[in-house]
Amino acid sequence: MQKTKVGVLVLLSGVVIASQFIGHGATNVAAKERNKASAQTIPAPDPQMIRAHVKFLASDLLEGRGTGQRGGDLAAEYIGAQFESYGLKPAGDNGAFFQNVPMVTMKTLPDTRFSLVPKSSEGGGAVSLKLLDDFTVNNETQTEVADINAPIVFVGFGIKAPEYNWDDYKGVDMHGKVALLFVNEPVSDDPKFFKGKALTYYGRWIYKFEETARQGAIATLIIHRTDLASYGWQVIQNSLGTEKSFLKLDGHTPKLKAASWIQLDVAKTIAAMSGLDIDKMYQQAQSRDFKPIELPVSLKAHVVSEIHPFMGKNVVAKLPGADAKRSDEAVLYTAHYDHLGIHPDAPGDNIYNGAVDNATGCGILLELARVWSMAKPAPPRSILFAAVTGEEQGLLGSEFLGRHLPVPASKITLDLNYDALPPIGDPEEVDVSGAERTTFYPEVEAVAKSLGLAIRPDAHPEAGHYYRSDHFSLARVGVPSFSIGEGQKYKGHDAAWGEAQSKDYVDHHYHQPSDEYRADWDFTGLAKMTQFGVLLGQKAASALALQSWQPGDEFESARKKTD
Ligand SMILES: [Zn+2]
Numbered sequence: 001m002q003k004t005k006v007g008v009l010v011l012l013s014g015v016v017i018a019s020q021f022i023g024h025g026a027t028n029v030a031a032k033e034r035n036k037a038s039a040q041t042i043p044a045p046d047p048q049m050i051r052a053h054v055k056f057l058a059s060d061l062l063e064g065r066g067t068g069q070r071g072g073d074l075a076a077e078y079i080g081a082q083f084e085s086y087g088l089k090p091a092g093d094n095g096a097f098f099q100n101v102p103m104v105t106m107k108t109l110p111d112t113r114f115s116l117v118p119k120s121s122e123g124g125g126a127v128s129l130k131l132l133d134d135f136t137v138n139n140e141t142q143t144e145v146a147d148i149n150a151p152i153v154f155v156g157f158g159i160k161a162p163e164y165n166w167d168d169y170k171g172v173d174m175h176g177k178v179a180l181l182f183v184n185e186p187v188s189d190d191p192k193f194f195k196g197k198a199l200t201y202y203g204r205w206i207y208k209f210e211e212t213a214r215q216g217a218i219a220t221l222i223i224h225r226t227d228l229a230s231y232g233w234q235v236i237q238n239s240l241g242t243e244k245s246f247l248k249l250d251g252h253t254p255k256l257k258a259a260s261w262i263q264l265d266v267a268k269t270i271a272a273m274s275g276l277d278i279d280k281m282y283q284q285a286q287s288r289d290f291k292p293i294e295l296p297v298s299l300k301a302h303v304v305s306e307i308h309p310f311m312g313k314n315v316v317a318k319l320p321g322a323d324a325k326r327s328d329e330a331v332l333y334t335a336h337y338d339h340l341g342i343h344p345d346a347p348g349d350n351i352y353n354g355a356v357d358n359a360t361g362c363g364i365l366l367e368l369a370r371v372w373s374m375a376k377p378a379p380p381r382s383i384l385f386a387a388v389t390g391e392e393q394g395l396l397g398s399e400f401l402g403r404h405l406p407v408p409a410s411k412i413t414l415d416l417n418y419d420a421l422p423p424i425g426d427p428e429e430v431d432v433s434g435a436e437r438t439t440f441y442p443e444v445e446a447v448a449k450s451l452g453l454a455i456r457p458d459a460h461p462e463a464g465h466y467y468r469s470d471h472f473s474l475a476r477v478g479v480p481s482f483s484i485g486e487g488q489k490y491k492g493h494d495a496a497w498g499e500a501q502s503k504d505y506v507d508h509h510y511h512q513p514s515d516e517y518r519a520d521w522d523f524t525g526l527a528k529m530t531q532f533g534v535l536l537g538q539k540a541a542s543a544l545a546l547q548s549w550q551p552g553d554e555f556e557s558a559r560k561k562t563d
Contacts, residue, residue: 040538042375045367045530047523053082053363054423057337058355058517065354066341067245067390067397068103068310075337075362076313079387082366083317086373091318091384091406101312101389101400102248104142111304112137114260118273119151119296126300127269132237135221135262138244139303140209140255148219148257148301152178152270154293156285157185158212158220159202163552164193165288172292175216178258178299180270181208184228186286199464200554205229206394206467209259219258219299223267223278230463236261245393247400248309258301273297312338312389314397316406319372321541323380330382330407331540332415332479333368333533334398334470335361336391340511349513356505356515361418362387363523364530371534379541381413391419391470392511398473405477410562413547414440414540415481416533417471422486423521424501429487430532433458434466437555438480440540440547447535451528456487478559480547484529484536 056062056078063071080097084090092099114129114137129135139146156168158181166186185203188194194202201207205222212220226232249255264278271278274295284290315337321327339354353359369385384407390396405412430453435444448455458465466472471481488498509515540547549556 040375040377040379042534042538043371045371045527045534047527049370050360050363050367050526050530051423051521051523053366054355054359054523055517057359057362058353060351060353062353064341064352065337065339066352067312067338067393068105069341071341072338072389073313076315076387076389079315079337079362079366083315083369083385086370088317088319088369088373088385091316092314097315097317099314099316099401099404101314101397103245103310103312103390103393103396104248105243105245105308105310106138106142107243107306107308108137108139109304109306111302113302115300116270116273117298117300119298124273127273129262129266133263134266135260136236137258137260137301137303139257139305140213140246140259141257142246142249142255142307144305144307146257146301146303148178148299148303150176150178150218151298152180152221152295154180154281154295155212156290156292157182157202158208159185160211161194161202163554168285168290168292169215170291173216174212177217178219178221179212179215179217180221180223180267180295181212182223182225182228182282182285183208195461198458198461199467201464201467202554204464204467205261209256213254213256216254218256219260219301220256221260221262221267221299223264224261225264233263245390245396247396258299258303270295270297312397314389314401315387316401317369317385318406319369319375319378319383319385321380321382322378326380327382328407329411329413329546330384331379331537332384332386332412332474333365333418333537334386334388334401334415334474335365335418336389336397336470337362337387338389338391338393338397340392352511352513353516355517356422357420357510358391358418359517360421360423360526364418364421364526364533367527367530368533368537371530372537379538381541382407383537383541384412388470395470395473398470399476402473402477402479408562409474409477409479410559411546412474412479413543414438414536415471415474415479416536417469417474417481417483418529418533419469419483419485421526421529422501422505423523423526424490425493425522425525426491427486427489427525427528428452428491429454429456429489430529431456431458431485431487432482434471434475434482437550437553438482438547439550440480440536443539443543444536447532447539450535451532453528453532454487454489456489475555476558478555478562480549480559484533486525486529490525
């Protein structure tokens with residue numbers, strides 16, 4: 001599996017080098033630009049600065065930096081004040097460093113009812129389902145009550161992907177109906193078809209809710225199969241079961257009255273009531289010739305929610321570019337500052353400090369901002385720094401930023417994101433998953449090499465990590481984007497040690513109150529990751545052309561739309 005992937009990477013980067021060579025033609029101009037970039041002086045990132053930021057942002061005083069909570073607002077103030085102290089320009093709302101992000105928390109209440117109603121008595125009686133045990137539901141339309149009584153249509157994987165010549169809807173009108181579908185995407189070993197074993201955005205649950213709403217559905221039932229989701233029912237219960245924040249409705253994005261997950265057994269019941277077999281339905285969904293099946297079963301639902309609107313904040317700063325022709329273009333750096341906040345009713349330590357997740361990314365973002373502010377001369381393109389909120393609620397702050405960028409998306413050449421980098425030593429590897437999808441990859445390879453960093457291939461492409469961090473929000477609006485992280489190999493240790501460290505973090509500290517600052521942490525690696533970002537930023541800020549996606553990439557059309 002990884003062999004195939006590596007083969008593709010090499011091939012793609014070969015194409016890039018060739019096309020750039022032909023495209024630029026005037027090599028002496030390119031060389032001049034390169035010299036200019038290398039003549040620019042920027043101070044080396046200081047590990048102690050990063051440590052100080054992490055220590056403060058992860059302290060109990062910041063109360064876990066919850067979105068819409070006091071601690072989160074304090075973190076935003078701190079970050080804004082740092083940006084200001086570096087002499088950067090505000091790039092938020094009305095000349096401030098803050099961009100308001102209107103959000104809403106929706107809590108599904110126990111009065112919520114779901115039942116499956118057969119069309120004729122031959123299908124047996126109505127079956128009522130139990131909230132959380134059988135299904136989860138969020139009302140995306142942000143009303144206190146939503147009622148549904150509509151036929152269920154099985155739409156396979158619910159995917160519409162022109163680049164793979166795939167359409168699960170085949171022109172069937174979904175307006176006012178309930179979509180039933182499987183999570184994930186058609187099984188493939190062919191890298192040209194849904195990226196082989198790697199998960200594409202089409203396989204993610206968020207896509208399923210978005211696409212079915214676009215098709216006109218009023219409710220969507222995603223069938224949970226642990227093997228397909230790569231996480232258990234418990235995870236869905238915890239993350240979506242009771243409370244979820246959303247961006248406030250913008251009035252033009254279609255939303256579902258019921259965005260639901262159902263247990264596999266519930267899907268089996270629906271199939272049985274329809275005289276069908278769920279395993280056969282899954283097999284049928286694998287075919288390009290699959291056609292939606294209107295089932296003789298309706299969903300009758302009454303969704304009751306508590307709504308709590310609030311205002312979140314992104315913190316955005318700008319270092320203006322020096323080249324009159326290119327200063328309206330920009331390189332963007334992002335990191336989320338929010339974490340899970342404080343759970344006042346829980347016994348014991350109830351502060352989710354989020355030291356690794358993501359005080360570390362913020363420490364790096366601030367150090368990037370500090371050293372960039374001292375760049376001499378200033379870069380040709382502008383540099384934007386954005387600390388975003390609501391990541392833990394589903395990449396909300398970055399989604400809002402993507403739609404309300406201070407510089408149009410078409411003029412942002414690159415977004416480099418930092419999310420949860422353990423300060424545990426001096427890395428000899430870097431993880432830049434997704435960079436290979438962009439025209440910038442040859443530069444990434446060159447910079448990694450110059451710092452003695454090997455590029456580590458994504459160990460679990462099937463988990464779709466690319467779609468789970470803030471750079472993805474920028475990719476969706478076309479900006480070539482990826483996250484920078486350490487690999488697993490650290491100086492003085494073998495890769496197994498690094499793997500054990502990351503397993504320990506995932507098992508014992510990830511999204512837990514114990515993700516706390518430690519005095520014995522070694523920040524040299526984070527300074528190195530900062531330096532890596534500085535060097536990449538320098539190249540992107542001075543390159544002749546703006547970066548883009550590789551031909552055929554799923555985000556290529558979004559980039560073209562913004563032209
Ligand atoms: Zn997190």
